[in-house]
Amino acid sequence: MQQDLTKAEYILKVEHLKVVSAQGAELVRDVSLKIKPGEIVGLVGESGSGKSISTMAIAGILPEGISIAQGKIFFNDRDITRISAQERCKINGNKIGIIYQDASQSLNPLIRIGRQIDEVLKIHTDLSPQERRDRVYGTMRAVNLSNVEKLAQRYPHELSGGQRQRVLIAMAIINNPELLIADEPTTALDVSVKSQIIELIKLINFSRKASVLYISHDFSTVKKLCDRVYVLYQGIPVEVGATEQIIKRPQHMYTKLLLESIPSPEKRGQKLLTMKARTRDYRGPAVNCLFAERCPKVFERCRQELPDMFKIDKGHQAACFLFDK
Amino acid sequence: MTGELQNILEINNIYASYSTSLRKLEFVLEDLSLVMKSGECLGMIGESGSGKTTLANLITGFIKPISGKIHFRGQEIQNLSLRQRIKQFNRGIQMVFQDPYDSFNPKMTIGKQLMEPLEIRKFLSNSEIEAKARYTLEQVGLSADYFSRYPHQLSGGQLQRVALGCALIVEPCLLIADEPVSSLDVSVQAQVLDLIIDLRKKFDFSCLFISHDLAVVYHLCDTVAVLNQGSIVEQGNVEEVFQNPQNVYTRQLISDSGYGD
Numbered sequence: 001m002q003q004d005l006t007k008a009e010y011i012l013k014v015e016h017l018k019v020v021s022a023q024g025a026e027l028v029r030d031v032s033l034k035i036k037p038g039e040i041v042g043l044v045g046e047s048g049s050g051k052s053i054s055t056m057a058i059a060g061i062l063p064e065g066i067s068i069a070q071g072k073i074f075f076n077d078r079d080i081t082r083i084s085a086q087e088r089c090k091i092n093g094n095k096i097g098i099i100y101q102d103a104s105q106s107l108n109p110l111i112r113i114g115r116q117i118d119e120v121l122k123i124h125t126d127l128s129p130q131e132r133r134d135r136v137y138g139t140m141r142a143v144n145l146s147n148v149e150k151l152a153q154r155y156p157h158e159l160s161g162g163q164r165q166r167v168l169i170a171m172a173i174i175n176n177p178e179l180l181i182a183d184e185p186t187t188a189l190d191v192s193v194k195s196q197i198i199e200l201i202k203l204i205n206f207s208r209k210a211s212v213l214y215i216s217h218d219f220s221t222v223k224k225l226c227d228r229v230y231v232l233y234q235g236i237p238v239e240v241g242a243t244e245q246i247i248k249r250p251q252h253m254y255t256k257l258l259l260e261s262i263p264s265p266e267k268r269g270q271k272l273l274t275m276k277a278r279t280r281d282y283r284g285p286a287v288n289c290l291f292a293e294r295c296p297k298v299f300e301r302c303r304q305e306l307p308d309m310f311k312i313d314k315g316h317q318a319a320c321f322l323f324d325k
Numbered sequence: 326m327t328g329e330l331q332n333i334l335e336i337n338n339i340y341a342s343y344s345t346s347l348r349k350l351e352f353v354l355e356d357l358s359l360v361m362k363s364g365e366c367l368g369m370i371g372e373s374g375s376g377k378t379t380l381a382n383l384i385t386g387f388i389k390p391i392s393g394k395i396h397f398r399g400q401e402i403q404n405l406s407l408r409q410r411i412k413q414f415n416r417g418i419q420m421v422f423q424d425p426y427d428s429f430n431p432k433m434t435i436g437k438q439l440m441e442p443l444e445i446r447k448f449l450s451n452s453e454i455e456a457k458a459r460y461t462l463e464q465v466g467l468s469a470d471y472f473s474r475y476p477h478q479l480s481g482g483q484l485q486r487v488a489l490g491c492a493l494i495v496e497p498c499l500l501i502a503d504e505p506v507s508s509l510d511v512s513v514q515a516q517v518l519d520l521i522i523d524l525r526k527k528f529d530f531s532c533l534f535i536s537h538d539l540a541v542v543y544h545l546c547d548t549v550a551v552l553n554q555g556s557i558v559e560q561g562n563v564e565e566v567f568q569n570p571q572n573v574y575t576r577q578l579i580s581d582s583g584y585g586d
Binding site: 046047161190191192193194195217218219220224257258260261262263264265267268269270271272273277278280 | 372373466480482510511512513514515516518519522537538539540541543544545577578581582583
């Protein structure tokens with residue numbers, strides 16, 4: 001997983017992305033990330049960390065008033081930061097598939113399931129209606145939906161949460177995208193359905209060779225799914241590494257805080273947190289380490305400068321002055 | 326009242342349904358029985374649709390069962406109205422809900438909402454009520470200046486603390502927490518869990534903790550009941566059930582959550 005800048009071998013490369021609101025609040029401060037073909041990369045952070053906004057910027061679907069202030073986004077070595085809506089339309093739903101968080105709000109309640117999935121094909125391919133129908137049914141089966149002919153005739157409200165999420169995944173993968181963006185696809189689901197969806201994403205990654213950008217606040221699913229993880233705090237990645245490095249040997253204090261927040265058998269009935277409670281997010285320009293006021297290992301330099309990424313191990317970096325050697 | 330080991334809650338053969346027609350009766354809870362000991366924290370786990378919230382609503386009296394009995398501290402309560410409940414139990418049943426943003430009146434200050442449960446009960450003077458509200462606010466880890474703020478000025482975690490305060494201010498015997506941490510971020514969730522553990526030591530209450538997150542239930546609860554399709558399929562000590570589940574459904578649930586390994 002060594003980062004190699006000389007070769008253009010990344011399916012997605014984000015460089016110093018900065019996203020601001022109309023009022024000037026910095027929602028994403030400085031995000032750089034890379035995804036290799038076939039890799040599953042996790043983007044972990046709490047609400048307000050900018051993980052969803054980052055992915056919206058990548059997909060070109062930022063809400064009105066929020067714009068990219070700086071940085072570049074390369075998809076297959078092509079800069080897609082400021083492409084036209086028509087160009088964007090050729091990529092989204094075709095080369096980039098997106099699975100949204102809330103399945104019940106992402107489907108049109110008035111249109112039958114089959115037609116909604118078919119719409120993606122209608123826009124991006126010139127297949128005949130018969131071919132399209134076969135492919136819709138085929139994809140629905142591929143996401144483990146059963147009884148697909150009947151199901152295609154149903155409306156979204158007639159489906160369970162897990163089924164709706166599968167329909168969304170079917171829509172995202174029907175054109176065999178090179179990159180699949182999954183924005184917290186399991187948050188609203190039950191444990192058993194959750195683990196099925198994780199398995200399904202793994203399968204899609206394997207069988208269709210799609211790279212996956214998986215956004216979550218939940219380390220338990222990230223652990224099962226991702227090859228590499230970026231931990232985001234207030235719009236800046238604070239730690240990057242292989243999943244095992246991040247989970248077994250976390251270095252940045254914020255990653256440690258996130259991991260200690262998860263109840264585990266060893267800590268049963270004990271206090272979980274050792275660090276300071278979360279304060280209101282600061283949205284101005286970052287001049288010092290943003291975690292400084294909560295960090296138990298804070299020292300003078302943290303309050304004066306913004307740390308860069310420092311190397312810890314092969315592929316493992318953390319934005320903390322403790323590792324500046 | 327009587328002995329220490331009294332059961333705070335006994336539910337016997339409860340049937341509940343939301344069907345309006347008797348001809349097409351579909352039961353949400355079917356022949357459910359449950360015993361909860363005084364002072365214990367019982368975790369209720371199960372998938373969505375298994376009837377967790379319906380059970381909570383039955384105990385609090387928001388809905389009435391079709392048949393079956395609920396005893397709270399030895400007294401039959403399933404047919405009491407909410408008003409009768411307040412009259413009969415000074416220290417009754419209180420509830421904390423899943424979504425903190427939906428649990429508060431946006432036009433009332435936090436302090437006012439903390440005082441309301443005591444004002445309804447009319448056994449304290451106004452100054453006593455305010456003093457108690459301020460004390461409770463402090464107990465849930467919020468500073469005094471939150472007293473005059475409005476709900477929209479607080480974060481989800483802070484509101485959930487206030488919700489706990491509102492429930493505990495009347496010193497209930499039984500707290501029903503319906504997925505109180507599911508909508509919170511991990512670190513905020515950890516804070517609220519820490520707070521619940523803390524409050525259980527300070528205020529002495531039994532707790533029915535409903536959750537779909539097995540890790541949280543294992544962390545917090547003494548005993549656990551597994552609900553599947555309206556019936557309890559397994560109940561017992563948390564450690565025993567998690568390490569050695571007897572029921573097939575429980576086994577599946579625990580392996581899916583990755584908690585078995």
